[in-house]
Amino acid sequence: MxxxxxxxxxxxxxxxxxxxxxxxxxxxxxxxxxxxxEQSHRGKRFIEMAARTEADLRSLLTVSADYAVLFLQGGATQQFAQIPMNLAGDGDSADYIVSGHWSAKAVAEAAPYVQVNTAASSQKDDFLKLPPRDGWQLDPRAAYVHYTPNETIHGVEFHDIPDVGTVPLVADMSSNILSEPLDVSRFGLIYAGAQKNIGPSGLVVMIIRRDLLQRAGRPMAKIFRYAEQAANDSMLNTPNTWGWYVAGLTFQWLHAQGGLTVMAERNRAKAALLYQAIDGSDGYYSNPIELSARSRMNVRFTLHDSALDAAFLAESEAAGLMALKGHKALGGMRASLYNAVPLEAVQALTAFMQDFARRHG
Amino acid sequence: MxxxxxxxxxxxxxxxxxxxxxxxxxxxxxxxxxxxxEQSHRGKRFIEMAARTEADLRSLLTVSADYAVLFLQGGATQQFAQIPMNLAGDGDSADYIVSGHWSAKAVAEAAPYVQVNTAASSQKDDFLKLPPRDGWQLDPRAAYVHYTPNETIHGVEFHDIPDVGTVPLVADMSSNILSEPLDVSRFGLIYAGAQKNIGPSGLVVMIIRRDLLQRAGRPMAKIFRYAEQAANDSMLNTPNTWGWYVAGLTFQWLHAQGGLTVMAERNRAKAALLYQAIDGSDGYYSNPIELSARSRMNVRFTLHDSALDAAFLAESEAAGLMALKGHKALGGMRASLYNAVPLEAVQALTAFMQDFARRHG
Known part of the structure; x- marks a missing residue:
C-alpha cells in the first residue's frame, strides 16, 4: 500500500x-x-558522521560548550535508573514532579538509587492538569529536580520551564524535544528516547551540563558512568550506529525545514487544528485536559459513545490514518503530532473525524 | 562505488x-x-515479527523451552555488569576465564557487583594461546563461570565447550554465535552483541536458562532485571525495533542458506583458506596464535616488515578489500570472517595478499 x-x-x-x-x-x-x-564506529567515516550529527543537534538547540552531548542506549527507562546512579551519592535525595505515567515510572526506577521526594503530583486530578508550581515542596539540598515536560500517555505538557533555583533541573524530553526552540541553559540534564522526535528506538540523546559529570555518584561499572561516555565521545563501547545515523539525517532535515522556530509554528498549527476539531464537535469528541496543560504532541480524545470506538478505529485505518488507538491504560483515542507528522496528516484526520461524526450521528 | x-x-x-x-x-x-x-512495538505487526524472529533463532540453535530468549540493549559491555547484578547475590563470587581483551573487560565491569575470581588467564602468554582447562582454579560454590569463546581482538577461539560441572556456564558469544551448531544445553547463559554475526549494533541477544531468572541478584531498577524482561517478552520498555527486525532478516537468511551446519562448513573453509595463505607465504605473513586456538572468525596476521603495513592497507582498500587494519592495541592486520563474508571475499583477499607479496618482494 x-x-x-x-x-x-x-x-x-x-x-x-x-x-x-x-x-x-x-x-x-x-x-x-x-x-x-557495516562500518566500524572507530572508522573515519563513522566518526565524521557522528561528530556532524552532534554539531547539527547543538546548532538546532543552541547548546553551549558548557554541555556535553551523549548518544546512549537503553531507552529513557534505563536513564530513570542511571540518572540517580550518576547524580546522587549515598544518602542524597532528589525531588520528583509526578505529572503522569512516565514521571511516575521515573520515580519507581530511581528508588533503588536515591531517596525520592515526590515534591508535587497531579495524580489526585487523574493527571488532567499539572501540579501548580506554587505547591511544589522542593528541597534546596536535593541532588536534582526531575520532571517530564510532556507526558506521552496522559497528554499534558508544561508550556514554561519551571524555576527551581540552583538545584539542577533534569527533564525527560522524550516526546517533545526539538518540537520548539529551547533555553538549554535552564537545565542541568535533558534526555530523550529517540523514537518520537529524533529517529529509531534504541537510542537516547542526552545533553548534560559538564559540571554534573564531576559528581561521583555511586560505585558502578564504567559503562553506566556518564563521565566515561563523555570522555569517550559516547563510544565507550559500540553505540547504536544505525540510530545515530538516522538521528543525523533527521537533524539535517530539521535544519532544511528552517530549524525549530519553523517547527514550533507548524506544531502549534497542527495541535490547534485538532483541538479545534475536538472542541468544535458539540461534544461528539472531547479532550479532558485542562486547557493550559494540553500537549501539542500527544492529543487524547474520546468519542461521546465508546461503543463507536471500534468503528472509529477500523474506518480511520481504512482511510489511511494509522495508530489512533489510545493507550490501553486510558482507552479512547490519541493522535501524536511529532515533527514528522505534516499538517496534511492532521487535515486528513480532522476531515475524517467530521465525516465520521456525520455518518454515525 | x-x-x-x-x-x-x-x-x-x-x-x-x-x-x-x-x-x-x-x-x-x-x-x-x-x-x-515507525511501528509501535505494541502493535500486532511488530509483535508477530518479533515472535517469528525469536522462533527462527530458537530453531537455528535448537534452543529448548528451558531457556528464555531476550533482545536487549547496551551492548555486551553492559551485560558484563548486568550479569553479576542478576546472577550474584551479596557476598557471592564468580569465576572468570581471561583469554584476551574482552574477557578481561568483562572482569573489570563485573568487579563492582561480584567478587571476581580469575580462575585462569593466558595473559602471561600474551593471549596467544588459551588457558589449558586442567589449570583452571574453579570454585564449585561460584555463582557462575564466565568465559569468552572467541576473542575478537586477540583472535583466539575455544573449539570445545569446557566442562565446568554444575556451576552455570556463561559465555560472551558476540563474535562467534551462529557460526556453527551449538549445544545450548551446556550453558546457563549465552549472550552476544548483534553487530558481528546477527545484525546492527545496539542489540544484544541473550539465551538464559529459566532457573537463573529466579535468582534474586541485588537491589536494582526493574529495567536491569532479566526476569522482568523475560516476563515482558523483552518489551519492558521500547526495544531496539530496527535491530530486532534486521536480526530477523538475518535469521531467515541463515535458514535459507541451510542453517548452521552449512555455515560451519563455509566458515571452516574460509578460515582454512586464509590461514593457508598466511602459513604458506614463507614468512611473508604470519599469525602468532597457537594452532589449536586459532579463531575461525577473526584472523590476525602481520607482514614480515611492518614498514609495509601502510602500503598493504592502502592497496587493499583500493582493491575493494575493506577494514583489514588490526586493532590498535596489537597492530598488524585482522580479517574478520563472519557468516556474511562469503568465500569469494576470502579468495579475493588471499589473491591480493599473494600479489602484494610478489610486487613488494
Missing part, C-alpha cells in the same frame, strides 16, 4: 525524506561500498 | 540479501504503509 498518515506515539513517524535517503544509501553509504550498519 | 568485501570486526558485514530486503521495505513494511522503524 502507499504511505499512511502515522499518528503513532512511538516508535513514531519519521520524515519521508529521511527514510528515502536511508533507503538510497542502504547498500553503499558515503561512498564506502558498504552500509552504514 | 560498488560493494566492497568487508572484513570489519564489528559492526561488520551483513548479508547483501538482508540489506536489499531492508532497502525494499524501508518506506512500506509488511503492507503497513510505514517503515518498520
Amino acid at each position: 502507499s504511505r499512511v498518515w502515522n499518528f503513532s506515539a512511538g516508535p513514531a513517524a519519521l520524515p519521508q525524506a529521511v527514510l528515502e535517503r536511508a533507503q538510497r544509501e542502504m547498500l553503499d553509504w558515503n561512498g564506502s561500498g558498504a552500509s552504514v550498519m | 560498488s560493494r566492497v568485501w568487508n572484513f570489519s570486526a564489528g559492526p561488520a558485514a551483513l548479508p547483501q540479501a538482508v540489506l536489499e530486503r531492508a532497502q525494499r521495505e524501508m518506506l512500506d513494511w509488511n503492507g503497513s504503509g510505514a517503515s518498520v522503524m
